[in-house]
Amino acid sequence: MAKENKMMQRRRFIGNISKAGLLGGLLVSSTGSIANEIEALAAHPGEGHIFLVNPYLQAPEPDSMRVMWITNKLCYSWVEYGEGAELTQKAHETTNGLINAYNRVNCVQLNGLKPGASYRYRVVSKEILDFEPYELKYGETITSDTFTFQTPDPKVKEVSWLVMNDIHDRPASIPHLMKLAGNDAYDFVFFNGDMFDYQTDEEQIIRHMLAPCADVFASRIPFLFVRGNHETRGKFARNLTDYFSNPGQRYYYSFVRGPVHAIVLDTGEDKPDSAPVYAGIVDFDAYRKEQAVWLEKEMQTLAFKKAKFRVVMMHIPHYYSGDWHGTLHCRELYAPLFDKYKIDFFIAGHTHRYGVFNPVKGQHNYPVIIGGGPTEGKRTIMKIKANEQVLQLSMLKDDGTEVGKYEIKSKR
Structure with missing residues (x-):
């Protein structure tokens, strides 16, 4: 019964996701500093001690997995995990000899995992009531449900993933689009930018992305993320x-x-750094140039050269998205490298108009796929599958209609 009460408390805090998605509003405070907002969020004395976000998986590797979650109280937190039925191992994060504690946003990396293995885990957070130099007092301990994940196997010959973009503070779109995946298996989900209109506080990030992701899939299947221009x-x-x-x-x-x-690139803002709305506190031109240097080095690696398929994902497409500064700067910096090193597939968002564009000689020698969004009738999810012979993409509109598909065969 206590567990059910805590879940009800969490649900009340998270709110009606569907209504928030339809309204597209930001459930945030209009006054006060960021520090004050976080402090107020951390208090919530009437809620007891709860998880604001259940565990969500990040940065999957053959030998590691990162587990993140958020509590409403300052805690010492850890992960209990194991291969079998028993959770025999424990992991927490340590920085310079100090175990990370007295915090609410947790990220614990599980190391030494076996490639392609299945693990069970749960997260535990023990409230810290008082933290004096020579005395620490603990409060209530809360424990999540037990979940299962699988580490990537570098020996597998196939992969599948989902792509969403341009949700724009409509959290109901996440479970809606995820349902369109049906019973198809997928290895991870990729969010290709503009999940939000702009960032105001933590509660917005929780309600409009993290909570719906964790509730639907992210406690079992990891997701990867890149900023869009609105995340800046x-x-x-x-x-x-x-x-x-x-x-x-x-x-x-x-x-x-x-x-x-x-390869995932962060395309930054779409307007010049000098635009008045940025008030002189952005420097995306230099940031994109930094990425171009990194990009060429990455494309010279043996892993890139050997890959059957070379895929680039970024928010702003360097073609088919007008002539704003961000688009043209990406075209100037990245398009020559994409052609020089012969990428096979390109996936973007940003325009809110879904489309599949065939290779064009002299511009892009690879297909350009752009997802839609964010309003009903324009939202899309992409389903991508690849084996050593072929890569296939199917793009579905939010009513389940296929509005784009593409298939390429391996050239290597």
């Missing part, structure tokens, strides 16, 4: 990295799954 906006945008854990702990990265070498 708002007073909480600089705190966003606290709630996600990408490979390399940054917004641009690469990974290999089966026959696919994937």
Whole structure:
């Protein structure tokens, strides 16, 4: 009964996700500093001690997995896990000899895992009531349900994943689109930017993305994330990295799954850095140039050269998205490298108009796939499967209608 009460408390805190999604509103405070908002959120004395977000999986690797979750009280937290029925192992994060504690946003990496193995786990958080220099007092301990995940196997010959983009603070879209995956298996979910309109506080991030993801799939299946231009906006945008854990702990990265070498780029804002709305506190031109240097080095690696399929995913497409500065700068920096190193597939969002564009000689020698969104009738989910011979993409509109598909055969 106590567990059911806590779940009801959590549900009341998270709110009616479907209504929030339909309204598209931001359930945030309009006054006060970020520090005050976080402090107020952490208090919630009437809620007892609860998980604001159940565990969600990040940064999957053959020998590791990161587990994140959020509590409403300051805690010492850890993960209990194991291969069999018994959760015989325990993991917490340590920094410079100090175990991470007296915090609410948790990220624990499980190391030394076996590739392609199935693990069971749960998270535990023990409230810290008082933290004096020589005396620490604990309060209530809460424990999550037990979940299962599987580590990637580098020896597998196939991979499948889902792509969503441009949700724009409509959390009801996440479970709705996920249902369209049906009973098909998938290895991870990729969010290709603009999950939010702008970042105002933690509660928005929880209600509009993390909670629906954890409730639907993310406690069992990891997700990866890259910013869109809207994730660079708002007073909480600089705190966003606290709630996600990408490979390399940054917004641009690469990974290999089966026959696919994937590259993820952070395209930044779509307007010039000098635009008045940015008030002189952005520097995306330099950031995109930094990524171009990294991109060429990554494309020179043996893993990239050997891959049966080379896939790039980023939010702003460098073609078919107008002539704003962000689009043109991405085209200037990345398009020559995409052609020089012969990528096979490109996936983007941003335009809110889904489309499948065949290769065009002299522009892009690879298909450009753009997802839709965010309103009803324009929302899309992409289903991608690849083995050593063929890569297939199917893009579904939110009524289940297939509105785009593409298939390529391996050239290597």
